[in-house]
Amino acid sequence: MAEREPRIAVIRFPGMNCEEETRRAILAHGMSSDIFMWNGPTDVLADYDGYVLPGGFSYQDRVRAGAIAAKDRVIECLFEQAQLGKPLIGICNGAQILLETGLVPGTEEGVVQMGLARNVMPGRDGYYTRWAHCRIASIGSCATCATKPDDVLPIPVAHAEGRFVTATDGLIEELAEHGQIVLRYARPDGAVGDEFPWNPNGSAMAIAAVSNPRGNVVAMMPHPERSSWLFQVPVTLSGVWGRRRRVARGRSAALSGSGPGGLVMESLRRFVLEGDGSRR
Amino acid sequence: MTERILLSISLKVPDNEARSALEALRVKMGFGELFTGLVREELWELEFDEPRGEALARAEELVAKTNLFANPNKHRCEVHAAAEWALGDDLGADEASIVVADRGHPEGEGMLTALARVGAGGARTARRFIVWRIRVARDIPRDDHRVIPVIERVAVTTSRTTGLFCNPHSQTARVLLPWGEEKVLVA
Numbered sequence: 001m002a003e004r005e006p007r008i009a010v011i012r013f014p015g016m017n018c019e020e021e022t023r024r025a026i027l028a029h030g031m032s033s034d035i036f037m038w039n040g041p042t043d044v045l046a047d048y049d050g051y052v053l054p055g056g057f058s059y060q061d062r063v064r065a066g067a068i069a070a071k072d073r074v075i076e077c078l079f080e081q082a083q084l085g086k087p088l089i090g091i092c093n094g095a096q097i098l099l100e101t102g103l104v105p106g107t108e109e110g111v112v113q114m115g116l117a118r119n120v121m122p123g124r125d126g127y128y129t130r131w132a133h134c135r136i137a138s139i140g141s142c143a144t145c146a147t148k149p150d151d152v153l154p155i156p157v158a159h160a161e162g163r164f165v166t167a168t169d170g171l172i173e174e175l176a177e178h179g180q181i182v183l184r185y186a187r188p189d190g191a192v193g194d195e196f197p198w199n200p201n202g203s204a205m206a207i208a209a210v211s212n213p214r215g216n217v218v219a220m221m222p223h224p225e226r227s228s229w230l231f232q233v234p235v236t237l238s239g240v241w242g243r244r245r246r247v248a249r250g251r252s253a254a255l256s257g258s259g260p261g262g263l264v265m266e267s268l269r270r271f272v273l274e275g276d277g278s279r280r
Numbered sequence: 281m282t283e284r285i286l287l288s289i290s291l292k293v294p295d296n297e298a299r300s301a302l303e304a305l306r307v308k309m310g311f312g313e314l315f316t317g318l319v320r321e322e323l324w325e326l327e328f329d330e331p332r333g334e335a336l337a338r339a340e341e342l343v344a345k346t347n348l349f350a351n352p353n354k355h356r357c358e359v360h361a362a363a364e365w366a367l368g369d370d371l372g373a374d375e376a377s378i379v380v381a382d383r384g385h386p387e388g389e390g391m392l393t394a395l396a397r398v399g400a401g402g403a404r405t406a407r408r409f410i411v412w413r414i415r416v417a418r419d420i421p422r423d424d425h426r427v428i429p430v431i432e433r434v435a436v437t438t439s440r441t442t443g444l445f446c447n448p449h450s451q452t453a454r455v456l457l458p459w460g461e462e463k464v465l466v467a
Contacts, residue, residue: 117450
């Protein structure tokens with residue numbers, strides 16, 4: 001019997017700009033997907049198997065990235081669905097929204113425990129974009145359950161406020177201990193890259209993604225939809241994926257294969273089909 | 281000698297960011313008509329190693345010649361010596377200010393570097409604050425026990441439903457009240 005296709009809702013807030021490519025990446029990885037308007041009828045959200053908050057600039061980043069979207073009614077509905085164990089991935093601005101809701105890291109229910117602060121980069125300020133090498137720090141999440149520990153996925157980052165910080169003593173160590181740090185910025189060889197440019201924003205412990213304790217809600221700053229196909233990977237990139245891309249040059253079937261960000265989409269699919277289980 | 285100079289910058293045109301924030305307070309967070317107005321201002325605090333008069337003149341020159349602090353086509357900018365003017369001095373009886381700054385971000389260094397690049401040095405340090413001047417539906421008496429806690433609650437984000445202007449993990453916040461009192465909420 002054929003596996004059923006998970007249904008994923010991509011939530012669009014005013015000012016977001018990555019919903020279409022996020023939906024395409026989901027469709028390309030064996031799932032169906034709709035774009036759901038932030039002010040749409042929330043009762044139908046329960047019909048979906050999972051949810052993605054894509055990147056962009058919800059409400060034009062007014063007040064602070066993610067701050068206003070976090071107050072919307074649709075987020076309350078996602079909160080309820082996430083409590084049922086359904087997967088919810090926030091990408092970039094979506095991650096900023098999730099942190100502003102307290103869903104991530106979620107070790108104290110409903111409490112905002114972290115912030116995504118403005119990038120700190122030597123000699124520069126503001127918006128920054130580059131291919132970041134992201135090392136899998138935990139496979140116990142809906143964004144990484146189809147990966148292997150310590151795999152290195154090159155995925156683009158593009159943000160001005162992506163530095164994971166907390167004022168809570170010991171929280172980051174607690175997250176690391178419980179496998180809630182999902183991705184860390186690394187060098188191409190996989191060694192954790194604490195310093196710029198490997199860590200592109202000064203994030204504590206080079207954190208690129210964090211999950212809730214159950215692993216079904218993930219806030220990630222890198223954009224997997226921008227590296228979901230191999231053709232999106234630059235030929236100049238170092239590491240395994242750069243080599244794969246160079247080998248595939250001129251072969252359209254190979255270039256149309258899944259890229260490193262595709263593993264995030266595949267993880268989302270697998271998480272829906274197999275449940276959150278007990279991967280930690 | 282160190283002289284602190286304050287640049288108070290606001291928009292001459294309608295401020296969509298303040299409108300969105302007020303809408304979030306009134307509709308999304310359910311405060312309705314309790315809050316009747318919101319104005320956003322940017323405050324730069326500059327330090328100069330010069331006497332007050334020269335520091336004021338130099339700050340005015342930085343504003344006028346660089347456009348790095350304000351664009352005269354859409355902003356108004358007031359230049360004050362900190363010793364002679366305090367933020368919140370002009371608050372109405374029905375107003376309070378929430379002052380927010382980023383923590384752990386070397387924004388001032390960026391501004392000093394930018395000033396140096398255009399040959400407009402002179403300031404020793406620079407620090408930026410966002411001031412949210414919030415108006416409530418009635419005057420705030422000194423012995424108020426109802427409105428002040430609400431203002432403090434909307435100032436700092438502690439949960440999805442509580443707080444808007446400051447994320448305490450990355451920012452600091454203080455509240456200025458109309459009779460000159462200042463309360464530090466997040467240091």
